[in-house]
Amino acid sequence: MAEIVQAKVFRYNPDVDKEGHFENYEVPYVEGMVVLDVLHHIYEKIDGSFAYRWACRAGQCGSCAVIINGKPRVACRTIVDKNKPLTVAPLLQFPVVKDLVVDLDRGLDRLAKMRPYVTRVTKPARPEIISKEAIEPIKEVRECIECWSCISACPAVAEAWQQFSGPMYHAKFARLEFDERDVEDRVKMAFLEGLYKCTTCRACVEVCPKEIDIPGKAIEKLRAVAAKTGLGPLPGHKEYTTRALQSGRSVDKMGASLLEMIPEIIHGNIARVKDARDTVGYFPGCLTDYRLQEVGKAIIEVLIRNNIEVIVPQEFACCGSPLLRAGMVDEAKENLVPKNVRILEELGVKTIVTGCPGCSMTIKNNYPELIGRKLGFEIMHFSEYFAGRNDLNTGDMKALNLKATYHNPCHLNRGMNAHDALKNVLSKIPGVNVIEMEESDRCCGAGGGVRAGERPISMMMARRKGEFIINSKAEACVTQCPFCYIQIQDILKQMGYQQIKVYDLADLLAMSYK
Ligand code: SF4
Ligand code: SF4
Ligand code: FES
Secondary structure, three states, rough: OOOEEEEEEEEEEOOOOOOOOEEEEEEOOOOEEEEEHHHHHHHHHHOOOOOOOOOOOOOOOOOOOOEEEEEEEEEHHOOOOOOOOEEEEEEEEEEEEEOOOEEHHHHHHHHHHOOOOOOOOOOOOOOOOHHHHHHHHHOOHOOOOOOOHHHHHHHHHHHHOOOOOOHHHHHHHHHHHHHOOOOOOOOHHHHOHHHHHHOOOOOOHHHHHOOOOOOHHHHHHHHHHHHOOOOOOOOHHHHHHHHHHHHOOOOOOOOOEEEEHHHHHHHEEEEEOOOOEEEEOHHHHHHHOOOOOHHHHHHHHHHOOOOOOEOOOOOOOOOOOHHHHHHHHHHHHHHOHHHHHHHHHHHHOOOEEEEHHHHHHHHHHHHHHHHHHOOEEEEHHHOOOOOOOOOOOOOOOOOOOOOEEEOOOOOOOOOOOOHHHHHHHHOOOOOOOEEEOOOOOOOOOOOOHHHHOOOOHHHHHHHHHHHHHHHHHOOEEEEHHHHHHHHHHHHHHHOOOOOOEEEEEEHHHHHHHO
């Protein structure tokens, strides 16, 4: 018998329907078929009035983008998984014309106002020779096919599109700013279009058919120019970036720091264990050292309970993420990065573990480019480390009896590509009933300097996350990022749900070992 794809597809006919609805279709499965084939089948064999867009069928025109199983994707490049139900809906942020066809005018009009072409004051020579070197910085952002998937995926656009035009537009600003022929001030345009409202969550990268790294290749590059011309960083960034440069920590100390407690906790700076299965270095990061010391202690305890030797450096500097995300690249590169590289390489271990995804992503993704060479160690997030080892000591754990949902931090999930690490480890704790919330991977609004610099939009994103947590009916929300942890605690309190406990994953693991 032929295999069947169960497809749930959005339908809306403005002539007869008050609102849209989903209809179920059974479509014969063909090996290697893409979602566009499913849509073709519905149109050709089931209902000729079904409306959807496509043109090239080759991932080049951008016209077939729709929401597939909750994420925007181009239908012609999305392979159908015959073992999973398929849901197809129109792109978000645009009014639906009919079925899957949306009216893109509001996006196109806004784009036209930005003069998205090379603006010149002189006539170019003929032939005009553009060097390879001149193209290199804009090569990736030039790949955009205007499919609008990133606009549909962006959590900041979802809250306030008027304030933040979104990833595709900023890719275009970068393409023109770093094109030496263009004479417009694209950084100023980007600034006015919400340059500092991007949380660097990488949701746009995840859905982009061309895999354009918009936060890295557009937003942060534009912010770096903004910081040099005085447009950035924002007032809210100045306090912590100045503090990071002056004291080596981006936040003020509350009580004794974790590093001050270390000699007592582990009797020196190395926790020796019998029959050690591994030896790792531990990089606490600013927030764990100065504010969330208990989380730091829990991380060390869990490593020890897993027979893993831990070396804690006697000093370190802020990883530089707060500066890099705000555009202060030179300052981070000169003052913070070399110190950390020296300290961490001197530990002489193969692996450095951290509980902060911001630190791990920055060290992994930014440091090699900033120092011009590979690092002498591998940096891993704590969840990623244990998910990868697959030998978590569960034998010594006691059951916790907790109904918990989890928030997957953007910089762990998409920044480190450790997509399932947090859930993987959390699910192994006995007695924890893991409840999926809606969009556990949706940004909480804390990252990219947005919580500090653009608090109103940050809290809008947090509120949506808060609603998902509350709707999950869980007793607790588990995450593993100091910024997400603080942001989620704040919003649940603001929403009157402080009874929902927020845990760092390490806290919960340490509790189960008690
Ligand atoms: S990184 Fe996140 S917030 Fe920034 S543009 Fe992309 S989707 Fe939007
Ligand atoms: S940046 Fe990528 S996702 Fe966004 S419109 Fe361009 S091709 Fe599509
Ligand atoms: S049909 Fe052109 S990108 Fe899919």
